[in-house]
Amino acid sequence: MKLLTRSEEYILLAVWKLGEDAYSIPIQQKLNEITDKNWSLGGIYMPLERLEKRGQLMSTLSESTPERGGRHKRIYKLTPAGKKALREIYEVQKTIWAGIPQLMFGMS
Amino acid sequence: MNNRPPKIAEKLLSKLLYDDVWKTTLGDFEEQYSYLLDKEGKSKANRWYWGQILRYAPSKITHKLYWSAGMFKNYLKIAYRSILKNKSYSFINISGLAVGLASFLLIGIYINHELSYDTFHEDSDRIYRIIREAPEENYMGSSWFGVNPMPLTIALGDNFDGVEAAASFSESEALLKVETNSFYEQGINTDLDFFEMFTLEWISGDVSSAFKNPESVIITQSLAAKYFGSANPMGKDIFFDSDDDEPVFRTVTGVIADIPSNSQLVFDFIVPSYSLDNYERASTYWMNNNEYSYIKISPGIKPESLVPQISELVHAQLVLDSYYANNPQNLPNFKLVPIADVHLKSTNINFNPGKLGDIKYIYMLSAIAFVILIIACVNYMNLATARSMSRAKEVGVRKVNGAFRSNIMMQFSAEAVLFSMIGIVLAFAIVFIMLPSFSVLVDRTFNPNLLLKPLFWAVLIGTGLIVGLIAGSYPAFFMSALKPIGIFKSQVKGGTGSRKLRNALVVGQFAITNILIIGSIVIFQQLNFIKSSDSGYDRDQVLAVTINDPKLMQSYDALSQRLASNSNILAVSSGRYLPNDIRSQTSGVNWDGKAEDEIFRVYNGGVSAGYIELFGINMIAGNTFNKNAPDTALNMIVNETFVHRIGWTPEEAVGKDFTLWRNEGKIVGVAEDFNFLSYHSTITPLLLRQQTPRNHQYLILKVSPANLQQTIAFVEEEVTALGPDYPFQYAFLDDVFNNMYRNELTLGKILNYFTILGLIIACMGLFGLAAFMMEQRTKEIGIRKVLGADIFQIVTLLNKDFLKLIAISFTISLPLGWFLANNWLESFAYKITVGPLVFIVTAAIAFGIAILTVSYKSIRTATANPVDSLKSE
Numbered sequence: 001m002k003l004l005t006r007s008e009e010y011i012l013l014a015v016w017k018l019g020e021d022a023y024s025i026p027i028q029q030k031l032n033e034i035t036d037k038n039w040s041l042g043g044i045y046m047p048l049e050r051l052e053k054r055g056q057l058m059s060t061l062s063e064s065t066p067e068r069g070g071r072h073k074r075i076y077k078l079t080p081a082g083k084k085a086l087r088e089i090y091e092v093q094k095t096i097w098a099g100i101p102q103l104m105f106g107m108s
Numbered sequence: 109m110n111n112r113p114p115k116i117a118e119k120l121l122s123k124l125l126y127d128d129v130w131k132t133t134l135g136d137f138e139e140q141y142s143y144l145l146d147k148e149g150k151s152k153a154n155r156w157y158w159g160q161i162l163r164y165a166p167s168k169i170t171h172k173l174y175w176s177a178g179m180f181k182n183y184l185k186i187a188y189r190s191i192l193k194n195k196s197y198s199f200i201n202i203s204g205l206a207v208g209l210a211s212f213l214l215i216g217i218y219i220n221h222e223l224s225y226d227t228f229h230e231d232s233d234r235i236y237r238i239i240r241e242a243p244e245e246n247y248m249g250s251s252w253f254g255v256n257p258m259p260l261t262i263a264l265g266d267n268f269d270g271v272e273a274a275a276s277f278s279e280s281e282a283l284l285k286v287e288t289n290s291f292y293e294q295g296i297n298t299d300l301d302f303f304e305m306f307t308l309e310w311i312s313g314d315v316s317s318a319f320k321n322p323e324s325v326i327i328t329q330s331l332a333a334k335y336f337g338s339a340n341p342m343g344k345d346i347f348f349d350s351d352d353d354e355p356v357f358r359t360v361t362g363v364i365a366d367i368p369s370n371s372q373l374v375f376d377f378i379v380p381s382y383s384l385d386n387y388e389r390a391s392t393y394w395m396n397n398n399e400y401s402y403i404k405i406s407p408g409i410k411p412e413s414l415v416p417q418i419s420e421l422v423h424a425q426l427v428l429d430s431y432y433a434n435n436p437q438n439l440p441n442f443k444l445v446p447i448a449d450v451h452l453k454s455t456n457i458n459f460n461p462g463k464l465g466d467i468k469y470i471y472m473l474s475a476i477a478f479v480i481l482i483i484a485c486v487n488y489m490n491l492a493t494a495r496s497m498s499r500a501k502e503v504g505v506r507k508v509n510g511a512f513r514s515n516i517m518m519q520f521s522a523e524a525v526l527f528s529m530i531g532i533v534l535a536f537a538i539v540f541i542m543l544p545s546f547s548v549l550v551d552r553t554f555n556p557n558l559l560l561k562p563l564f565w566a567v568l569i570g571t572g573l574i575v576g577l578i579a580g581s582y583p584a585f586f587m588s589a590l591k592p593i594g595i596f597k598s599q600v601k602g603g604t605g606s607r608k609l610r611n612a613l614v615v616g617q618f619a620i621t622n623i624l625i626i627g628s629i630v631i632f633q634q635l636n637f638i639k640s641s642d643s644g645y646d647r648d649q650v651l652a653v654t655i656n657d658p659k660l661m662q663s664y665d666a667l668s669q670r671l672a673s674n675s676n677i678l679a680v681s682s683g684r685y686l687p688n689d690i691r692s693q694t695s696g697v698n699w700d701g702k703a704e705d706e707i708f709r710v711y712n713g714g715v716s717a718g719y720i721e722l723f724g725i726n727m728i729a730g731n732t733f734n735k736n737a738p739d740t741a742l743n744m745i746v747n748e749t750f751v752h753r754i755g756w757t758p759e760e761a762v763g764k765d766f767t768l769w770r771n772e773g774k775i776v777g778v779a780e781d782f783n784f785l786s787y788h789s790t791i792t793p794l795l796l797r798q799q800t801p802r803n804h805q806y807l808i809l810k811v812s813p814a815n816l817q818q819t820i821a822f823v824e825e826e827v828t829a830l831g832p833d834y835p836f837q838y839a840f841l842d843d844v845f846n847n848m849y850r851n852e853l854t855l856g857k858i859l860n861y862f863t864i865l866g867l868i869i870a871c872m873g874l875f876g877l878a879a880f881m882m883e884q885r886t887k888e889i890g891i892r893k894v895l896g897a898d899i900f901q902i903v904t905l906l907n908k909d910f911l912k913l914i915a916i917s918f919t920i921s922l923p924l925g926w927f928l929a930n931n932w933l934e935s936f937a938y939k940i941t942v943g944p945l946v947f948i949v950t951a952a953i954a955f956g957i958a959i960l961t962v963s964y965k966s967i968r969t970a971t972a973n974p975v976d977s978l979k980s981e
Contacts, residue, residue, distance in 0.1 A: 024136040025143075041136060042163055061132065071135030 004089045008047050010034060012086055015057065015076045023062070023073040024048070048076065056082035113141045113157045121157075124164045179515070183522035190499075190523065196879075197495065198527075200872045201488055205531030205579075208484025209572060210538035211865055214546050215477035216567065217539075221552055222465045224370045225451035229307045231404060234272070236411055236444035238401040238418065239457055244438040244707065247458050247693055249789040252443075254459040256401040257394045258381075263421055264401075265301050270409040270417075275301040276399035279461060280379065282350030283656065283834060286335040290835060292656075293331065295377035297352060297384060305404050306373070312342050313362030322383035326362035331376040353384050369553040372451045372462045394425040400461050402447065411444040418442050463551075469855055476862050479620050481571075483866055485579040486613045487873035488524065492583035493610060494880040496590075503587050504595035516588035524580020525573065532572035549857055551850065611913055614877065617870045618917035618954060619924075624863040625950045626925030627932075630942055631856040634933060637940045638849055644782020645687045645723035650841035652686055653807040653823060657831030664716070664801040670826055671809065676819040679810040681718035682801040686808070687725070688845045690784040690794065697795075698767040699754070710750065711784065711792060712768070714799030720745065720779065722810050730762035730777030733798040742773025743798040748781045750793035768797065783938070786848050790937040867953075871961045874910065878962045882906060882969040890974035899970045906966035907959060914958045918951055925950070 004012065014030040015022040024041060027048075031039045051057040058079050061072040078086075112118075122134055137160060144153040191198040226232060238260070240253050247253075258276055265274035277298035284293050296302075303315045311329055318326055325346060332341040341360045349355040358379065367374060381387055390396060405411060423439050426432040432439055445453070452467040454460045503516055540559060547554050558564055655661055661682070668680040685691070690713040697708055717735040720727070728748060737743055744766055751761040758778040766775050781791045807827070811819050824836045846853070882889075889902055926942055933939045 024133070025139050041133075041140060042160070045133065064135070065139075068135035068139045071138065072132050073135060074132040 003092065004085050005047075007043075008051060009086065009089055011044060011047050012051065012056065012078060012082055016078050016083075016086075020075070022076045027076070051082065052076070054081075055079060056085050113138060114154055117154075117157050117161060120161050121164070124161065124168045179518070180522065183519045184526060186519060187523035187526040191526070194495075197491060197876055200876045201491055202527055202530050202534065204484045204487045204869045204872050205528055205572075205575065206534035206538060207865055207869055208481050209528075209531055209535035209568075209575065210542070211480045211862060212477045212571060213535060213539050213564075213568060214542060215473050215862075217543070217554060217558065217564075218546075218550050218552065219470055219474060219477075221370055221554060222452060222470055223448075225465070226370070226372050226447045228368055228370065229305075229447065232447055234407065235305060235402055235404045235447040237447055237450050238403065239443050239445055240397070241441040241443070242438070243441070244435070246709065248691070248785060250456045250458055252457045253397060254400060254454065254457050254461075255397045256399055257397055257422075258390045258399045259392055259394055259425070260418075260422060261301070261399065261401045261403070262391060264403055264418070268417075268421075270406050270414050271403050272406045273301060273304040273404040274401070275299070275305040275403075276401040277302060277373075277461075278352075278381070278399050279375070280350050280352050282348050282352075282377075282379075284331075284335065284377070285347035285349070286344070289335050290833075291334070292835070292837075293376045294374060295379060296373070296375045297379045297381040299381055302378070305402055308367075309365035311363040311365055312340075318362040319380040319382075321359065321361065322380060323356060323358050324361040324380060324383075325358040326364060326378040327360055328364055328366050328376045330366050332360070332363050348379070352379075352386075369555065372447075372460075372464075374462045394422065395429060400459075403444070405444075411446075415442050415444060466851060469851070472855070473858065476624070476859070479624070480862060480866050480869065481575060483617050483620060483869050483873075485575055486617050487869060487876070488527065488579035489582045490610050490613050490873055491876045491880070492520075492524070492580070493586055494877050496583065496587055498880075499587065500590055500595045503590050504592040507590075507592040513588045517584040520584035520587050521577060521580045524583070525576040528572045528576025528579070531576075532568060535572070536568060549854070549861070551854055610877065614874065614910075614913045615917045615920070617873060618914055618958070619921040621863070621866045621870045622918055622921035622950055622954055623925045623928065624859065624866050625953055626921065626929060626946055628856070628859045628863045629946050629949055630929040630932065630940075631852065631859060633940050633946070634936065635849065635852060635856055638787050638938075639846060641787075641938070643688070643845075644780060645725050647688070647723075647841040647845050649811050649813060650723070651809045651811050651820070651823065652839055652841055652844065653809070653827060654837040654839075655682075655805055655807055656834035656837065658802075660827065660831040661801045661804055661807075663830055664804075664807075667807075667826065667830060671823065674819065674822055676812045676815055677809050677823075678812055679718060679722040681716055681722045681808045682804040683713060683715040683719050683806055683808060684799070684804050685713040686806055686841060686844060687723050687782060687784055688841065688848065689786075694769070696769045700765065708753070709793070710795050712795040712797065714804065715796050716801045716804065717798060719796070719808070720777075722808060725782055726780040728778045728780055729758035730775070732777055734776075737798060739800055741798075742768065742771050743776045744768070744773050745777045745779050745796045746775055747779050747791070747794040749791050750795065751778055753793050768795070773797065787936050787938045867957060871957055874958060875961045875965065878906075878910060878965045881909075882965050886969065886972070886977040889969055889972070890977035893970075893974040894978070899967070902970035903963060903966045906969060907962050910958060910962045911955065914954055918954060921950075922947055 010031055011027060014027050014034070018026050018030060024044065028039050028041055028044055031037075031044065048057065052059055056079055057076050059074045059076050062075045064070050064072050118134075118138075121137065137157065141153050141157050144156055191202075226235075229235060237254070238256055240256055241251050242253060243251060245251050245253075256276070261274040261276035264271050268274070275298065277296040280295050280297050281292055282295060284291060300315060300319055313326065318324060325348070327341065327346075335341070335346065336344060341363060344360050345357045346360065347355065348358050362378075364378075367376075381390075384390075390398065403414075405414060419440075419442050422442070423432075426439055427436065450460070451462075452465045452470060454464055455466050506516060506519075536559075543554065543559070660667070664682060668682075671677050671680050690711050692713060693709055693711050695707050695709050697710055702708070715733070717733040717737070720732040727745075730745070732745065733743055746761065748758065751758055754761075756764070761775050761778050764775045766773055779796075783791060784794055785791075809823065820838065823838070828834075828836055885906070889906075892902060892905075925947075929942045929946070933942070
């Protein structure tokens with residue numbers, strides 16, 4: 001299994017954290033919040049779709065709201081495979097960062 | 109406040125995002141939009157929303173293109189495979205399309221050429237030809253004339269209101285001579301106004317200096333090359349000998365480019381008319397009509413508005429003459445004809461420059477072109493639908509695998525387009541190969557660069573694609589509508605609906621072909637009637653030598669004796685005209701008992717003794733001309749119509765005194781009517797008078813068919829011995845005669861070729877159709893044979909269906925063909941009647957060919973071993 005990319009990782013994490021309300025707009029806002037960068041809507045559709053296709057996310061259509069012009073939301077939810085992928089990338093990062101923080105922060 | 113995104117933008121975006129996956133995205137955008145609306149204001153939100161469209165459009169478009177290109181590649185591949193899979197079917201279809209397209213293009217090239225006449229002149233939409241109606245005259249069936257007095261254009265060119273320029277010219281034939289090079293050439297006499305009107309390209313020299321000197325001439329490039337080779341012709345002298353003038357040396361003062369092939373005015377040299385002998389008189393005398401007149405009118409002026417003023421101008425001059433003062437009802441009327449119409453719409457006008465075309469033939473040929481194209485299209489549709497059964501399974505599998513109806517339609521359209529593309533390539537090859545012989549056939553020179561012109565390619569490819577799409581649309585529509593369930597339950601057996609349509613198409617195809625056949629036969633019969641009919645004089649083995657040297661005829665007696673001494677020359681005579689074309693007409697006749705105000709028009713020609721006998725013209729009463737009659741006696745022979753018109757019996761007429769142009773003479777004989785004009789006009793009064801041969805244009809010899817070459821060589825030797833300065837020109841009378849019907853001959857030939865083509869294409873279609881129908885019935889035939897049917901019964905059974913269709917088509921085309929044939933024959937005064945024979949022959953051809961075509965297949969089917977057809981499943 002391929003490792004997640006950084007943006008995929010962020011998106012999965014955002015979905016996880018958002019829980020019941022995880023659809024495109026809040027996800028985008030969450031990402032903006034976390035990274036302090038401007039994510040475009042278009043920029044997150046592709047990874048969302050890709051993750052869903054890979055089985056790391058699943059989606060359902062929810063009720064519509066007036067501010068959406070009466071259209072449905074697509075709510076995303078992490079699947080076990082998604083969680084497993086997140087764990088994997090976490091392990092990798094832990095390993096690769098091992099020993100670095102002391103050096104870095106010790107220097108400063 | 110409206111807090112929805114802009115409507116148009118929303119629509120566009122929804123189009124871009126149409127796929128299922130994207131359905132919710134539109135909602136996301138709207139939510140984001142209202143968020144931005146609250147935070148940043150309307151304009152910013154709108155801009156963002158529009159921005160999304162720009163963002164998504166490119167990827168969407170490339171996405172779409174990528175997939176449809178992939179699909180298209182697949183369509184082509186399938187089409188290619190299906191062409192290979194059924195080679196004979198593909199061959200029939202493609203060659204039918206190619207031949208149809210090629211015929212369409214060839215006829216299109218011809219029509220385009222005919223319609224382009226004289227349009228190359230600058231402001232050609234403002235140039236008009238003046239034609240004149242002389243109410244009291246009827247010459248060769250029409251009272252309209254293309255010739256006018258010279259002072260008319262002089263007056264119109266002189267600051268006449270609404271006329272920007274006016275020019276006139278007369279045609280002239282002259283013998284040109286440079287050292288030993290000597291030929292007859294066609295030219296015109298005109299003045300400088302001519303160049304203001306018509307667009308001619310100067311190679312050397314210019315308008316201002318060309319006609320400074322009266323003894324000058326302007327020649328075309330090809331004439332210059334003919335006489336001077338590559339040397340510079342400017343300033344060189346050419347010896348001119350023409351009827352218009354004393355023989356004279358003229359200096360080349362200008363060279364112009366060759367006249368384009370779509371010019372109605374055809375000439376190789378231009379002589380200034382003011383240098384001619386009769387100019388003084390011609391330019392001031394209003395009673396002499398000898399000039400073709402053209403005017404260029406000012407922009408914004410209506411041509412009709414000028415006509416009254418032109419009439420007034422002419423009438424004011426003509427009433428000065430006592431004849432018109434006493435007969436004002438005979439004053440001429442005028443009409444202005446756009447220069448572009450002169451070529452095609454002048455057939456009923458007497459005297460025209462150049463070679464005329466006929467708008468009727470243009471309509472006829474356009475119809476033929478479309479008809480052939482339609483036949484080819486029908487072939488395609490017919491064969492494609494007939495084949496639908498064998499391809500139904502393919503469609504079924506595609507549909508089951510998820511093909512939309514539009515995919516199937518695209519697939520079949522692509523196939524048709526591929527067929528027509530191959531057809532286009534073949535059609536181009538055919539046109540390329542056939543163009544030279546086609547140009548001989550229609551007697552026109554086409555621009556050699558024609559095949560490289562973008563317009564030609566646009567028409568070629570455009571027509572090909574349109575034909576492909578039209579022909580492909582029906583099968584595409586039909587095939588895509590099939591229901592997969594039905595297909596696999598094998599319920600598709602061509603359906604009665606499609607069979608009816610196929611039958612209708614075959615009927616239509618053969619109806620058109622039948623009409624073409626009827627047309628060909630009728631034209632053939634009429635031309636044959638003309639060629640073989642007894643025109644009242646004998647035109648076989650008659651050699652007509654054109655007299656160019658006026659001195660030659662002074663020694664006519666000696667010459668004729670020497671010629672007659674040759675045993676292969678049976679008779680010698682001479683005449684101003686040949687008996688097929690006596691076109692001089694006069695009303696200057698008088699006789700005892702003629703009413704004062706009676707106008708009696710009679711065609712007349714001078715001949716020498718022996719003319720009547722040489723042509724074997726039958727006499728009804730009196731005698732033929734006497735060889736020994738004194739030169740002073742005016743002896744005349746008139747035709748039957750002549751005496752009937754006056755009210756004499758032939759016997760009464762003989763010996764009557766008759767005055768021609770104030771010369772008193774005697775009628776010595778009455779001849780049977782013979783056709784001295786063309787079969788288009790009825791026979792009118794004719795008068796032949798005996799005359800010394802001095803002014804005769806033809807030396808006429810009756811020769812025996814034996815040793816013809818030697819006889820001609822002998823005549824040439826004798827004639828050139830007396831007039832060595834002039835080339836020897838001769839023709840056989842039957843050729844001259846046939847040449848009078850050149851337009852009809854051309855039409856007949858064109859129609860023959862295209863009829864054969866139409867028949868071939870239609871038969872190919874029938875053959876293909878028959879082949880598929882029989883394939884469908886293989887099992888049925890097998891069972892019939894097992895049950896005891898014999899081959900003949902089966903062949904009859906199979907042929908019957910097709911012959912029924914041909915029979916129906918025949919009943920449709922019979923009245924239509926009859927109507928069209930009679931319409932064409934109307935222009936002839938002497939003609940065949942369209943009898944049952946025409947239709948019998950047409951039926952025989954149509955049925956014969958259809959039976960041959962179908963039987964080839966049906967006999968094979970009928971003789972097949974039933975074991976083979978029944979065991980296979």
